[in-house]
Amino acid sequence: MQQPEACWIRVLLFGNLNECVISGYGNLVIEDREMGVTARFNRPNQALTVRMDAGKLRIGEHLFDGDMMIQTETPFVFTVNELPFRGHLRLSRNDDGMTFSAINHVPVESYLCGVIAAEMQSYWEPEALKAQAVASRTYCLFIKHRFGRGRDWDVRRSQAHQVYRGMAAETAPTNEAVFQTAGIVLVCPDKSGKRTIFPAYYSSACGGHTENSRFIFGDSFSVLRGVECPYCRKTTRSDYFYWTGPLFSREEITRRLLGRYPSLARLESIEQIEAAQQSEIGRIVSVRLTGTNGRTAFLRGEDFRLALDPSGRKLKSAIFTIHRTDRGFEFVEGRGFGHGTGLCQSGAQALARSGSSFSEILQYYYPGSQLVRLKEQG
Ligand SMILES: [Zn+2]
Numbered sequence: 001m002q003q004p005e006a007c008w009i010r011v012l013l014f015g016n017l018n019e020c021v022i023s024g025y026g027n028l029v030i031e032d033r034e035m036g037v038t039a040r041f042n043r044p045n046q047a048l049t050v051r052m053d054a055g056k057l058r059i060g061e062h063l064f065d066g067d068m069m070i071q072t073e074t075p076f077v078f079t080v081n082e083l084p085f086r087g088h089l090r091l092s093r094n095d096d097g098m099t100f101s102a103i104n105h106v107p108v109e110s111y112l113c114g115v116i117a118a119e120m121q122s123y124w125e126p127e128a129l130k131a132q133a134v135a136s137r138t139y140c141l142f143i144k145h146r147f148g149r150g151r152d153w154d155v156r157r158s159q160a161h162q163v164y165r166g167m168a169a170e171t172a173p174t175n176e177a178v179f180q181t182a183g184i185v186l187v188c189p190d191k192s193g194k195r196t197i198f199p200a201y202y203s204s205a206c207g208g209h210t211e212n213s214r215f216i217f218g219d220s221f222s223v224l225r226g227v228e229c230p231y232c233r234k235t236t237r238s239d240y241f242y243w244t245g246p247l248f249s250r251e252e253i254t255r256r257l258l259g260r261y262p263s264l265a266r267l268e269s270i271e272q273i274e275a276a277q278q279s280e281i282g283r284i285v286s287v288r289l290t291g292t293n294g295r296t297a298f299l300r301g302e303d304f305r306l307a308l309d310p311s312g313r314k315l316k317s318a319i320f321t322i323h324r325t326d327r328g329f330e331f332v333e334g335r336g337f338g339h340g341t342g343l344c345q346s347g348a349q350a351l352a353r354s355g356s357s358f359s360e361i362l363q364y365y366y367p368g369s370q371l372v373r374l375k376e377q378g
Helices: 108-119 126-150 172-180 250-260 262-267 301-308 345-353 358-365
Strands: 008-017 019-024 028-032 038-041 048-053 056-059 062-064 068-072 077-080 083-086 088-093 100-107 184-189 270-278 284-291 296-300 321-325 328-332 370-373
Touching: 008 019, 008 108, 008 126, 019 028, 019 068, 028 062, 056 088, 068 077, 077 088, 083 100, 083 108, 100 108, 108 126, 108 172, 126 172, 126 184, 126 345, 126 358, 250 262, 250 270, 250 301, 250 328, 262 270, 262 284, 262 296, 270 321, 284 301, 296 301, 345 358
Parallel strands: none
Antiparallel strands: 008 100, 019 048, 019 077, 028 038, 028 068, 048 056, 056 062, 068 088, 077 083, 088 100, 184 370, 270 284, 284 296, 321 328
16 A cells, blocks of 8 residues: 555645644654654544644643644545544644644555545546546646645645545445556646646647647646547536626625735726737737726736636636626636646546547547656656
């Protein structure tokens, strides 16, 4: 079961706790990271409450000087606030001295079992699930190597990175997709021609053409340049492919945008919204905002959409036409669901249904990429 630490990933489960309840399916061995001493709790399924006490973590009579590393024993499963996860748990005190974070240290393959079932329907084609597993593995390792060094964790468990629901989400078909592709990732040539992993983005339904990542995330990987996708229209819900957004009043738009971007207060109130730049396929790359005082500001299209609708379920993508009315703004002629970069999940399902393998699907959506197997050391 043990893997080299390089094949593990650290997932931020909760960032702002005052207290939490933990338990192990097996024994728990809790190490005080400051003192190097351990406490052993030999009662499986016993609920232990951890709380902050004068800047230190406490369990009952045990006061810990440093952060807590909670190692699980077989079957390597614990719960935090009744949610089951594989691997180990670190409780790390935050700089405010009042709260702590819960971080799941978990082997990458076990992590992916909790991701694939949350990111794709478990009844989808096995080859589509396998394509998702390879994309998710590549993506999380890229994020780990790029951003994990300077902080206590590698990825969040939300859509900000990949949705991760731990063991509660796992299903047999999605676990099978992870195991059948274990250790396989995507690589592409970097600027010097060396093979490197890249952020293998994916989204629900691209709307007919995937997007160049340069317009969404600012990357310049050649494998993320966007391809035609006549496939997702066949499998996605019709209202995910063609949609009309709700009407937002000018007051509502001003409130939401200033709530997310306080510097926009210099516009006073938002009076006009226009597409400032659109990609070749019609996605709004940036919007120009004009205030009641005549000042202007620019926002990236994705940032604008998610500031107005953080759920992303009303303004489903940045492909839309802005329509000004007496009552506010409407976002009409919408197409697709998600940011549209990289693998189109609904397109992958359509391709798998028509007989494509997971490697064919991946090479279609990440053109020029290669599949490789990670070495033992990760
Ligand atoms: Zn598509």
